[in-house]
Amino acid sequence: MDALTLARAQFGFTLAFHYIFPPLSIGLGLCLVFFEGFYLFTRKKLYLDIARFYTRIFGLIFAMGVATGVVMEFQFGTNWSSYSRFVGDVFGSALAAEGVFAFFLESGFLGLLLFGWNRIKPRTHFFATLMVCLGAHFSAIWIVIANSWQQTPAGYHLVGQPGGAIRAEVTNFWQVVFNPSTLDRCWHVYMGAWQAGAFAVLSISAYFLLKKKNVEFAKAALKIALVIAATASLLQLFSGHESAKVVSLTQPAKLAAYEGHYITGPAPLYLFGWVDEKNSRTHGVYIPGLLSYLVAGSTDVPVTGLDAFTPDKRPPINFVFQTYHAMVAIGMTLIAIAWFGLFLWWRGLIWKTRWFLWVLVFSVLLPQAANQLGWFSAEVGRQPYIVYNLMKTSDALSKTVKASEILTSLIMFGLLYLLLGILFVYLLNDKIQHGLQMKEEKGHRA
Amino acid sequence: MNFDWQTLWFILVGILFMGYAVLDGFDLGVGALHLLVKTDKERRLFINSIGPIWDGNEVWLVTGGGALFAAFPEAYATVFSGFYLAFMMLLVALIFRAVAIEFRSKQPMKWWRQFWDISFSMSSIASSLLIGIAMGNLAWGIPLGTDHEYAGTFLDLLKPFPLLLGVTTLALFTMHGSIFIVLKTEGALQKKLKRWVKNTMIFFILCYALTTLTTLIFIPRMLITLRQEPFLFIVPVLNVLAIANIPRNVSHGRGFGAFLSSCAALVCLITLFGIGVYPNMVFSNPSPENSLTVYNAASSVGTLKIMSLMAAIGFPLILSYTVSIYWVFRGKVKLDSHSY
Numbered sequence: 011m012d013a014l015t016l017a018r019a020q021f022g023f024t025l026a027f028h029y030i031f032p033p034l035s036i037g038l039g040l041c042l043v044f045f046e047g048f049y050l051f052t053r054k055k056l057y058l059d060i061a062r063f064y065t066r067i068f069g070l071i072f073a074m075g076v077a078t079g080v081v082m083e084f085q086f087g088t089n090w091s092s093y094s095r096f097v098g099d100v101f102g103s104a105l106a107a108e109g110v111f112a113f114f115l116e117s118g119f120l121g122l123l124l125f126g127w128n129r130i131k132p133r134t135h136f137f138a139t140l141m142v143c144l145g146a147h148f149s150a151i152w153i154v155i156a157n158s159w160q161q162t163p164a165g166y167h168l169v170g171q172p173g174g175a176i177r178a179e180v181t182n183f184w185q186v187v188f189n190p191s192t193l194d195r196c197w198h199v200y201m202g203a204w205q206a207g208a209f210a211v212l213s214i215s216a217y218f219l220l221k222k223k224n225v226e227f228a229k230a231a232l233k234i235a236l237v238i239a240a241t242a243s244l245l246q247l248f249s250g251h252e253s254a255k256v257v258s259l260t261q262p263a264k265l266a267a268y269e270g271h272y273i274t275g276p277a278p279l280y281l282f283g284w285v286d287e288k289n290s291r292t293h294g295v296y297i298p299g300l301l302s303y304l305v306a307g308s309t310d311v312p313v314t315g316l317d318a319f320t321p322d323k324r325p326p327i328n329f330v331f332q333t334y335h336a337m338v339a340i341g342m343t344l345i346a347i348a349w350f351g352l353f354l355w356w357r358g359l360i361w362k363t364r365w366f367l368w369v370l371v372f373s374v375l376l377p378q379a380a381n382q383l384g385w386f387s388a389e390v391g392r393q394p395y396i397v398y399n400l401m402k403t404s405d406a407l408s409k410t411v412k413a414s415e416i417l418t419s420l421i422m423f424g425l426l427y428l429l430l431g432i433l434f435v436y437l438l439n440d441k442i443q444h445g446l447q448m449k450e451e452k453g454h455r456a
Numbered sequence: 457m458n459f460d461w462q463t464l465w466f467i468l469v470g471i472l473f474m475g476y477a478v479l480d481g482f483d484l485g486v487g488a489l490h491l492l493v494k495t496d497k498e499r500r501l502f503i504n505s506i507g508p509i510w511d512g513n514e515v516w517l518v519t520g521g522g523a524l525f526a527a528f529p530e531a532y533a534t535v536f537s538g539f540y541l542a543f544m545m546l547l548v549a550l551i552f553r554a555v556a557i558e559f560r561s562k563q564p565m566k567w568w569r570q571f572w573d574i575s576f577s578m579s580s581i582a583s584s585l586l587i588g589i590a591m592g593n594l595a596w597g598i599p600l601g602t603d604h605e606y607a608g609t610f611l612d613l614l615k616p617f618p619l620l621l622g623v624t625t626l627a628l629f630t631m632h633g634s635i636f637i638v639l640k641t642e643g644a645l646q647k648k649l650k651r652w653v654k655n656t657m658i659f660f661i662l663c664y665a666l667t668t669l670t671t672l673i674f675i676p677r678m679l680i681t682l683r684q685e686p687f688l689f690i691v692p693v694l695n696v697l698a699i700a701n702i703p704r705n706v707s708h709g710r711g712f713g714a715f716l717s718s719c720a721a722l723v724c725l726i727t728l729f730g731i732g733v734y735p736n737m738v739f740s741n742p743s744p745e746n747s748l749t750v751y752n753a754a755s756s757v758g759t760l761k762i763m764s765l766m767a768a769i770g771f772p773l774i775l776s777y778t779v780s781i782y783w784v785f786r787g788k789v790k791l792d793s794h795s796y
Contacts, residue, residue, distance in 0.1 A: 073558035076511055077551045083521045087536025088543055091605075094536075098529020099755040103763055106526040109519025110770035117515045118777030121508030122784060125794050129784055172752070173603060177529075179756040408537035410606045419544040426548060430555060437562055 013413040014404055017089045020420045024081050026382055027427045031075035033381050037207015038068050039143035044234050046136050060231045067441055069124045074434055093396055093406035099179045100166050101156050108152035116145030154196045155187055160397050162260045164189040191256050197249040204242035205377035211235035214442055216370035224446055240348035258305040262314035264391035267327045268334040269301055277301035277313035282335055285328035325393040337383040340376050347373055461760040462750040465527040472523055474726045476516035478719050483510040485633015487580025503796050505640035505789040530604055530753035531737040538606025546586045553579035561796045588625025592618030597741025624663040631656040632718045639711045640789045653706055678732030688731055695724035
């Protein structure tokens with residue numbers, strides 16, 4: 011394999027593994043704020059137990075996020091140094107801002123959140139929880155800004171360097187920050203993260219209810235999480251819609267690939283299907299004119315098709331078609347699950363409907379899958395560019411790093427993450443099984 | 457007169473890495489000493505002494521990396537791609553370290569704890585060595601091409617001087633860590649640890665003398681800026697005083713004074729390193745004309761100005777978080793149900 015394929019594989023792999031954890035920290039962080047807020051408001055010990063239990067789980071998830079996140083900060087330099095030289099002036103500041111404004115806040119108050127229960131007053135502790143939650147949200151903003159700039163670059167100009175190279179330099183910082191896709195994508199990421207956190211709580215609570223363990227505890231947590239899940243899932247529908255509209259305006263090749271739309275003209279929306287890239291045709295079940303309607307408000311508005319782009323400027327079409335459609339399908343399923351749950355709760359049936367509780371137990375995997383699929387769609391859909399229309403991915407590699415070196419590190423990370431993944435699941439399961447009894451064990455398993 | 461934004465950012469990035477060395481320095485040092493205490497209780501005390509703070513300490517490294525990327529993208533790109541395998545090893549070590557701290561006390565099995573104890577200690581040692589080796593290479597110089605790309609191999613990074621600086625860094629962090637852990641413990645354990653401080657101190661002072669001597673003989677370039685700006689001689693003087701102050705405080709039983717002196721020594725050492733390297737970021741050896749300096753490696757002045765504004769807002773915040781968390785967790789480490 012060549013260095014480009016290996017470097018892309020390594021970046022994709024390390025990032026996909028990392029991205030299991032940050033959405034959980036963001037979403038679970040929000041849940042913690044509600045749990046602890048309910049405790050301060052009602053002073054019922056039940057909510058304190060919930061907050062403490064999920065704080066332990068949060069700690070494990072956060073540690074995994076930190077451990078796998080350090081890699082990301084340095085991988086631009088190690089594997090993509092030509093990219094780093096080209097965008098450092100613009101992209102680097104967003105990463106630095108993430109450190110300054112998000113990581114310090116998050117990690118500083120995390121110590122208080124995890125270990126401060128007996129050292130600070132409940133209100134101060136609540137403040138720490140709030141700050142950790144806020145820090146997690148801030149860090150997502152800066153990362154989304156950096157990534158959105160790769161999708162829809164703005165606020166820069168290209169400057170020739172003494173050695174003959176060219177690089178992008180900031181002309182307007184606020185245009186970099188609020189580039190055309192930042193806000194919509196930021197909401198989209200947030201809602202995905204809230205879903206990840208809320209469905210994790212739903213899953214654990216449903217499991218307790220099915221096993222008839224910690225029933226009161228599980229019911230209280232489930233109610234709070236269900237409201238968050240239902241809200242986030244519905245908002246996600248709108249944010250997804252807005253995001254797609256921005257893509258249609260700013261990255262038409264990507265939208266055309268998402269929908270397998272070859273010929274410029276009124277566009278249908280596929281529910282599912284298959285793109286035959288050889289013959290430039292898309293097969294499947296579709297609703298005529300719906301894509302035109304969604305992006306432009308009328309069924310007969312022409313949507314730019316892939317025919318407007320020469321094959322070397324198109325992303326892998328069937329791949330993003332599938333990832334994108336799977337993400338949308340999961341999004342719809344999550345709305346159905348959460349709102350059906352609310353309905354059952356309203357009818358007073360939710361605690362008795364065992365099959366639905368089983369659905370909730372496994373539902374935790376869905377937002378995770380949708381988050382991954384969404385990022386694959388966004389990033390693969392941007393190809394062949396690393397910075398849309400400015401720099402090709404194939405020009406972004408480190409010149410000095412050999413394919414064999416990347417292969418070595420890829421295998422190293424592969425084995426390491428396999429080990430971490432297994433241990434994470436094992437410890438998470440252990441915490442869920444024994445998490446509530448821990449207090450009586452004098453901290454031996456804390 | 458034009459304000460020298462590039463030099464300002466050289467100093468600011470330096471401060472971030474200095475923050476990392478001072479803070480993560482002691483928790484890496486605690487890790488390096490971890491296997492020398494034998495009982496489970498003692499090892500838990502070690503881990504929990506840094507439990508609430510090590511993560512915040514590591515953020516200095518991550519932010520330093522981000523700031524280097526933003527302010528000096530050429531240096532960031534050259535160093536990280538040039539030291540590829542070395543940095544991959546550092547990353548693996550840091551990952552192992554993070555999960556070892558988190559995982560170790562979560563299961564009671566002996567083999568489980570033993571495995572993570574070894575991981576924690578080895579990864580702390582490896583991280584310290586690798587950081588020192590990287591700094592040693594920056595001081596010694598690495599071969600760069602006209603395109604600013606690294607022109608050597610992995611083995612070229614393992615020259616004697618960088619290796620010596622690796623060992624010195626490990627010695628420094630170990631001493632720093634042993635002084636810190638004395639502050640956090642009490643009773644018989646503390647008594648035992650106090651003896652260790654003396655040993656780590658002797659080890660460090662030997663390494664320090666050897667490194668200084670080698671630098672004076674083999675890298676006279678490190679002295680140029682110092683000669684040009686004689687007032688900077690205050691730094692090596694303070695450095696020697698700070699180091700001398702450590703044994704003085706230790707023998708008087710003033711643990712906190714010893715720790716502050718150790719912090720001051722670290723600050724002086726890194727300042728000296730910065731003064732020695734300046735105005736280069738990455739010195740090219742041979743062909744010094746290909747070196748990356750603070751000027752040809754920097755981002756545009758416009759970006760540096762924006763980042764300066766961010767730093768002006770951010771640094772007071774960072775300091776307030778750091779100070780308050782250390783304040784809350786001051787005093788001796790106690791194990792409770794929330795501990796690792």
